[in-house]
Amino acid sequence: MTTIHWFRRDLRLADNPALNSAWEEAQADDSQVVGLFVLDDGLWGPSGSPRRDYLLASLSALSESMGGRLVVRRGDPVDVLPSVAHEVGAQTVHVAESFEPYGRARDEKVESDLAEAGVRLQRTGSAYAVSPGRVLTRTGTPYRVFTPFRTAWLDHGWRGPAADLGPVDWADLASEPLPEADGEPLRPAGEAAALERWHEFLEDVDGYDSDRDRPDLDLTSRLSVPLKWGEIHPRTLLADLKQVRGDGAASFRSELAWREFHADVLFHSPEAATLSIREVMPDDAWAPRSQADRWFQAWTEGRTGYPMVDAGMRQLLAEGWMHGRVRMIVGSFLVKDLHIPWQRGARHFMQHLLDADRSQNQLNWQWVAGTGLDASPYFRIFNPVTQGLKFDPDGDYVRRWVPELRAVPGKAVHEPWKLPDPPEDYPDQLVDHSRERKESLDAYARFKDA
Numbered sequence: 471m472t473t474i475h476w477f478r479r480d481l482r483l484a485d486n487p488a489l490n491s492a493w494e495e496a497q498a499d500d501s502q503v504v505g506l507f508v509l510d511d512g513l514w515g516p517s518g519s520p521r522r523d524y525l526l527a528s529l530s531a532l533s534e535s536m537g538g539r540l541v542v543r544r545g546d547p548v549d550v551l552p553s554v555a556h557e558v559g560a561q562t563v564h565v566a567e568s569f570e571p572y573g574r575a576r577d578e579k580v581e582s583d584l585a586e587a588g589v590r591l592q593r594t595g596s597a598y599a600v601s602p603g604r605v606l607t608r609t610g611t612p613y614r615v616f617t618p619f620r621t622a623w624l625d626h627g628w629r630g631p632a633a634d635l636g637p638v639d640w641a642d643l644a645s646e647p648l649p650e651a652d653g654e655p656l657r658p659a660g661e662a663a664a665l666e667r668w669h670e671f672l673e674d675v676d677g678y679d680s681d682r683d684r685p686d687l688d689l690t691s692r693l694s695v696p697l698k699w700g701e702i703h704p705r706t707l708l709a710d711l712k713q714v715r716g717d718g719a720a721s722f723r724s725e726l727a728w729r730e731f732h733a734d735v736l737f738h739s740p741e742a743a744t745l746s747i748r749e750v751m752p753d754d755a756w757a758p759r760s761q762a763d764r765w766f767q768a769w770t771e772g773r774t775g776y777p778m779v780d781a782g783m784r785q786l787l788a789e790g791w792m793h794g795r796v797r798m799i800v801g802s803f804l805v806k807d808l809h810i811p812w813q814r815g816a817r818h819f820m821q822h823l824l825d826a827d828r829s830q831n832q833l834n835w836q837w838v839a840g841t842g843l844d845a846s847p848y849f850r851i852f853n854p855v856t857q858g859l860k861f862d863p864d865g866d867y868v869r870r871w872v873p874e875l876r877a878v879p880g881k882a883v884h885e886p887w888k889l890p891d892p893p894e895d896y897p898d899q900l901v902d903h904s905r906e907r908k909e910s911l912d913a914y915a916r917f918k919d920a
């Protein structure tokens with residue numbers, strides 16, 4: 471009996487337990503696997519074109535590794551899955567489990583519609599080393615703080631990479647053509663490119679601990695993008711890291727634990743996708759709408775007059791990615807200097823990031839805004855100038871992304887307003903950091919006292 475593997479955020483063939491499960495079932499029946507991807511308008515529409523182009527490139531790479539047999543159908547999975555199952559007479563649809571609110575709700579609907587037709591939705595594995603909901607305290611409650619979560623996560627452990635069961639016999643089923651891309655993907659997509667990047671990064675993992683906060687050095691893995699699409703699984707990374715000693719490997723493992731922690735928090739508190747977990751500001755402390763709109767626009771375009779913030783926002787537009795340290799700086803600036811709620815920044819990131827992931831994005835924004843569970847305290851307000859001087863000490867990162875400042879040498883680039891002859895085409899500071907900082911702290915104090 472033909473069986474279906476429904477690819478979602480697992481766009482790879484290796485180390486894919488759900489695909490293995492589909493292939494085992496097909497082999498037992500001397501049959502084939504339909505490798506299906508549904509272009510779901512609910513997800514396709516809201517994605518910005520960099521993310522759509524990346525996904526199209528990743529799907530092309532996947533299809534190529536399947537000998538061109540990837541079956542693409544466009545529509546609502548609730549309609550597409552029962553129809554394809556009927557078309558090929560499948561009894562099971564295999565998937566890696568989704569844990570985010572949208573994916574969970576979708577899968578429940580698909581599951582019940584398939585069940586009416588006598589077809590089972592079989593969930594095997596997920597995008598995480600330990601699936602959300604599994605790491606619990608001794609009393610069976612979810613962790614609210616990262617460090618004890620990480621300890622328990624390490625204690626819980628995970629299976630090694632899934633076995634290689636040999637080439638899958640893919641069914642040859644009519645596929646719709648992929649939509650036209652708007653342009654070239656902003657970085658190489660697909661499983662092979664992800665593995666290549668991982669092996670290259672692993673050679674230099676030693677320096678990761680000391681230099682990962684330096685956007686000028688650009689030494690982080692940039693694997694957030696393949697991890698988001700499941701072109702590589704964290705299990706593969708964790709298994710390789712086990713062979714490596716030193717602080718670099720430990721620190722990288724810890725970052726992967728943050729990814730698992732955020733997924734766990736959103737699983738237990740799905741409302742955190744839109745609502746602050748903790749309120750920290752009185753409603754009247756946010757910037758009035760007309761001013762907020764103007765400031766927000768300048769922030770998105772990288773024209774705030776704060777070089778470190780502008781460099782980050784321009785990197786986001788150019789690369790669909792921003793260095794992690796800089797994400798914190800621009801986020802703090804939006805919420806605490808411009809007094810704009812984190813949700814608005816998170817929406818902009820979701821539009822532009824190739825690695826945009828609801829659990830990672832929303833909970834990192836809540837961390838920055840001080841509203842999350844284990845968040846940076848609200849009163850910790852990043853100073854965009856001192857952050858620049860510390861993490862981009864020679865100003866190379868700023869000069870890379872802000873051409874108006876390219877002629878300014880060294881660290882002076884972080885305070886162009888102090889130059890005897892400031893570049894005319896670079897914007898003035900939108901706000902005065904010390905004044906806005908005080909305003910935020912006063913509002914926070916009012917809120918605490920109320």
Ligand code: FAD
Pocket residue numbers: 682690691692693694695697698722725726728729732792793794795797798801819823825826827828830831832834835838
């Ligand atoms: P590396 O430093 O090489 O880290 C390795 C991996 O660890 C990353 O690929 C990622 O999977 C994980 N990781 C690292 N830092 C974090 C973190 N703070 N939280 C969770 N996982 C982490 N990450 C996303 O994947 N998607 C997002 O939508 C996203 N939005 C963010 C929004 C804000 C405001 C902030 C402050 C951070 C956000 N992050 C997000 C987390 C982090 O910035 C990126 O994962 C990281 O910068 C990606 O670059 P990298 O792969 O080179 O990271």
